[in-house]
Every structure is written in C-alpha cells, then in structure tokens.
Amino acid sequence: KQEVTQIPAALSVPEGENLVLNCSFTDSAIYNLQWFRQDPGKGLTSLLLIQSSQREQTSGRLNASLDKSSGRSTLYIAASQPGDSATYLCAVTYGNNRLAFGKGNQVVVIP
Amino acid sequence: DTAVSQTPKYLVTQMGNDKSIKCEQNLGHDTMYWYKQDSKKFLKIMFSYNNKELIINETVPNRFSPKSPDKAHLNLHINSLELGDSAVYFCASSQDWGKTNEKLFFGSGTQLSVL
Numbered sequence: 001k002q003e004v005t006q007i008p009a010a011l012s013v014p015e016g017e018n019l020v021l022n023c024s025f026t027d028s029a030i031y032n033l034q035w036f037r038q039d040p041g042k043g044l045t046s047l048l049l050i051q052s053s054q055r056e057q058t059s060g061r062l063n064a065s066l067d068k069s070s071g072r073s074t075l076y077i078a079a080s081q082p083g084d085s086a087t088y089l090c091a092v093t094y095g096n097n098r099l100a101f102g103k104g105n106q107v108v109v110i111p
Numbered sequence: 112d113t114a115v116s117q118t119p120k121y122l123v124t125q126m127g128n129d130k131s132i133k134c135e136q137n138l139g140h141d142t143m144y145w146y147k148q149d150s151k152k153f154l155k156i157m158f159s160y161n162n163k164e165l166i167i168n169e170t171v172p173n174r175f176s177p178k179s180p181d182k183a184h185l186n187l188h189i190n191s192l193e194l195g196d197s198a199v200y201f202c203a204s205s206q207d208w209g210k211t212n213e214k215l216f217f218g219s220g221t222q223l224s225v226l
C-alpha cells in the first residue's frame with residue numbers, strides 16, 4: 001500500500017524567505033509525482049509533475065526534485081510572497097494508475 | 112471559462128436523503144474522477160471513468176453510484192445519506208488514462224454536510 005507523508009504539516013515564514021516542503025512515499029514504484037496547490041474553498045491546481053524518469057521540474061519560482069529510490073520529493077519556492085499562502089499537496093501515481101495524496105503542507109507567508 | 116465545474120458548491124441535507132452532484136469538463140479530456148476529502152484532509156479516489164467506461168471503483172459503499180452520460184460529464188448520485196458521508200467531493204479530469212505525464216485538473220469541490 002502506498003503511503004504519502006508531508007512534513008511539516010504547517011509552517012509560517014516571513015515574506016522573501018525560501019520555502020522548502022518535503023514529501024515522502026513508501027513504495028518507490030511510481031509513475032510520476034505531482035505537487036498541487038489548494039486554496040480554501042477551491043479545488044486543487046497542479047503546479048509541477050515529475051515523471052519517474054526525471055529528477056526535477058521547474059516553473060518560475062517553483063522547483064521540485066524527485067529521488068525515487070529514497071522515496072522523497074522536495075518543493076522549493078523561492079522568495080516567498082503572501083500570495084503563496086495555501087496548502088501544498090504531494091501525490092504519487094502508482095499501481096493501476098491510482099493517485100495517493102499526502103495531507104498537505106499548510107503554508108502562511110507573513111507580509 | 113471554468114475547465115472543470117461541479118454543482119452544487121454546498122449541499123446540506125438530512126440523513127436518509129438521496130442527492131446528486133454534477134460535474135462537467137470542457138477540456139476535451141477522456142478520463143474523469145471523483146475524489147473524497149474527509150475531515151482529516153486526506154484525498155482518496157472513489158471512481159474513475161475513461162471514455163464513459165468505469166475503470167476504478169475503490170471500496171465505496173454501493174449507495175454511491177457514478178454515471179457518465181458522455182465523456183464530458185461524470186455525475187455522482189448518493190442514496191440514503193449517512194453522517195459519515197459529510198466531506199468535500201472533488202471532480203477531476205485528465206487527458207487520458209495510464210500515461211506517466213498526465214496532469215489532473217480539479218473542480219472547486221462540493222462540500223456535503225449531512226445532518
């Protein structure tokens with residue numbers, strides 16, 4: 001059974017600091033890993049998708065790395081802004097195309 | 112234009128009632144999903160349809176019945192609602208099924224409260 005853990009569950013950082021969010025998964029036999037953003041009362045928005053053969057993906061201030069063998073991924077958000085405040089979810093695709101989600105990292109960026 | 116839209120956004124109802132949640136996507140995707148996010152914030156797959164065919168049916172009570180009249184729609188009907196059904200239900204879609212680069216697109220969720 002695939003289990004996804006995200007640490008820390010919640011964090012607050014002052015504006016301008018870099019954010020580091022961690023995700024770990026128990027079964028390294030994955031097809032891909034996705035990072036999502038969830039705002040209160042809204043759906044999830046896909047931020048980055050890393051295929052199992054890739055090591056990282058970048059989009060603007062966001063960079064996600066994947067170490068499949070150790071079952072870890074890290075999402076870096078450079079120079080955080082108040083608009084980055086949200087919950088960030090990590091999900092892995094495994095088995096018969098199923099997604100397993102973590103509980104998320106709840107981020108508050110303090111102006 | 113909203114890519115994945117679901118209605119209603121909020122649903123408050125009594126135990127024992129039957130209710131439906133509708134979902135539509137205008138992305139031209141072949142695959143649609145229903146996810147449940149419980150009070151502990153875990154998101155879990157319930158159902159997945161590919162080209163109107165059911166391909167994932169997780170351990171969900173048979174009171175839950177999805178229906179896909181066409182590729183752009185996946186509705187969820189719930190019979191005899193129970194307190195434990197209270198959660199946020201998300202609809203999602205992806206271009207295809209089984210490819211390693213498939214991104215999921217989510218609707219904004221339906222918050223169901225069973226009293």
